[in-house]
Amino acid sequence: MSVYLDHAATTPMVEPALVAMNQQLRKLGNPSSLHTPGRSARKDIEQSRESLAKVVGCIPSEIIFTGSGTESDNTALKGLFWKGRKEGKNLVLISAIEHHAILDPAQWLQEHEGAQVIEIPVDSNGVVEIEALDTLLSQRADEVAVISVMHANNETGAIQPIAAIVQAANEYSIPVHSDAVQSFGKVGLNFAELGLTAMSLSGHKIGGPLGIGVLVLKRGLELPALLHGGGQEREIRSGTLNAPAIVALSAAAECSIPVEEIQQLRQLLENGIKQAVPDAYINSTGEKLPGIVNATYPGTESDTLLLLLDAEGIAASTGSACSAGVQRPSHVLLAMGHNEKSARSSLRFSIGTSTTRAEIERVLEVLPVVIERARAANLR
Ligand SMILES: Cc1ncc(COP(=O)(O)O)c(C=O)c1O
Structure with a gap:
């Protein structure tokens, strides 16, 4: 008997996602094209965007499709840092238990872009110490470009006090990003209720396909892009939209775990x-x-x-x-x-x-x- 107990690394695609993806793969049309097949592909994407937005408690235009959770994390952290730097802020606060998709770009920002990164400690249960954040903010809030704390940890599963973190950050109008890749579909996740500026999701952790991620980004916020090209996705993520993966992700998100x-x-x-x-x-x-x-x-x-x-x-x-x-x-x-x-x-x-x-x-x-x-x- 073979036993697969590594679902946090990746989990099989659910049947409705496989069906949706298979159907979409057979359809023709670049969703940015103006002709009928292009508009049809665009319609499928926009329907998926709408249903996904309902699932995660945001408005459809807040959904930006990316290629992975890693890309969403990089786009949010680097983009929010660059935005803050224009206002003279160079401090990046992350938790000590972030996934490498946040840890490594934070380190990169420190080595290449003049950021100072401070890790917020966790307690013995692996939960961020909110008092440590409060102390940091009381001393250096005006230097902070971005705070990034994951919604739940991928190694231990520990859920983090995101609402309290957002509340603390709001006092100083500091944007908060949360990597919710592991929480998506498994615990209640509502972007608007959490009051986040940005949130990362990934398709292949919820029974959707590999190679599709989502960055939920507050309405109207402009962010410097990592990829430049066709200007898709609010000019934050250029590249032909991956319609088969998008409809499959939305089908998976509709299935309850x-x-x-x-x-x-x-x-x-x-x-x-x-x-x-x-x-x-x-x-x-x-x-x-x-x-x-x-x-x-x-x-x-x-x-x-x-x-x-x-x-x-x-x-x-x-x-x-x-x-x-x-x-x-x-x-x-x-x-x-x-x-x-x-x-x-x-x-x-x-x-x-x-x-x-x-x-x-x-x-x-x-x-x-x-x-x-x-x-x-x-x-x-
Ligand atoms: C918490 C967390 N963030 C980000 C990622 C990266 O997501 P992706 O595999 O879609 O790049 C993972 C995947 O292991 C993860 O567990």
């Missing part, structure tokens, strides 16, 4: 881990996404665990970057207070729509044996 079932499977997995490996502990125990279980297994190395599980047909993840074959400890777990050793003994299982109870039971059957082997390998 069975959050309660996923949550029950997560509970089963978490309880089972604690029973099967008594000294293991779950990382992030507060409010979190329904399908993510990140646990530490003392005395093991996570890459050994990954390989041993893979040999049993089980796909999991460390959630952290792998550089030149050497597993680096997760910056998220380090920020939560782990030392390098415990961060390197941690693993993420992520549950999705297609996950079954039998699959979770299979993992729980295999896990104690795998942990024992990984511990023995570590002692050698």
Whole structure:
């Protein structure tokens, strides 16, 4: 039996998305063309934009289609920084647990564009410390070009206090961007209610296709572009619109993810881990996404665990970057207070729509044996 528990990395396309994409792929017409096939493709896109806007609580013109969550993050962070810099602001505030799609452009802005980047710390549950942000703002608010804090973390699932962050930022009229790639479809997400300036989404995490992302950007806001060309998408993201991926994304967003079932499977997995490996502990125990279980297994190395599980047909993840074959400890777990050793003994299982109870039971059957082997390998 093969078990896929890496749905936070990518998850299978849902049937309505596959059907919509297949149909659209057979249609002709560049959506920017004025002839009938072009206008027809444009109509399909605009319908998708409207239904997507309803799902995420924004107006249709606030939706900008991009090529990925990474592109949306880069466009928002760099664009808002450049906009702020024109007003003499060069400070970029991000949380210490951002995905590399924010961490790396922030570092790039620091190295190439004169930005100063400050990371807001998190507590031991992996939640941004709002008091630390308040202190920073009370001292340096007039220097801040942009604040970017993810809606939920991809490694631990911990949900972040976005409403409180926006409230703090509003006092100083600072724009706030949130990477909501992991939250999209899994927890309530309403752009207008959150009061955000910008929000990133991605297609392939919700049963839509790869290669499509969304930047939700407040109405009327002009942002310097990363890509220049045909002037599509408010001149913020030039490039022929990817109609098949857009209609498929919107079809996927219309399908509700069975959050309660996923949550029950997560509970089963978490309880089972604690029973099967008594000294293991779950990382992030507060409010979190329904399908993510990140646990530490003392005395093991996570890459050994990954390989041993893979040999049993089980796909999991460390959630952290792998550089030149050497597993680096997760910056998220380090920020939560782990030392390098415990961060390197941690693993993420992520549950999705297609996950079954039998699959979770299979993992729980295999896990104690795998942990024992990984511990023995570590002692050698
Ligand atoms: C929180 C978060 N942000 C951004 C991304 C990047 O999205 P994409 O794969 O669409 O570029 C991911 C994907 O792993 C993610 O988990």
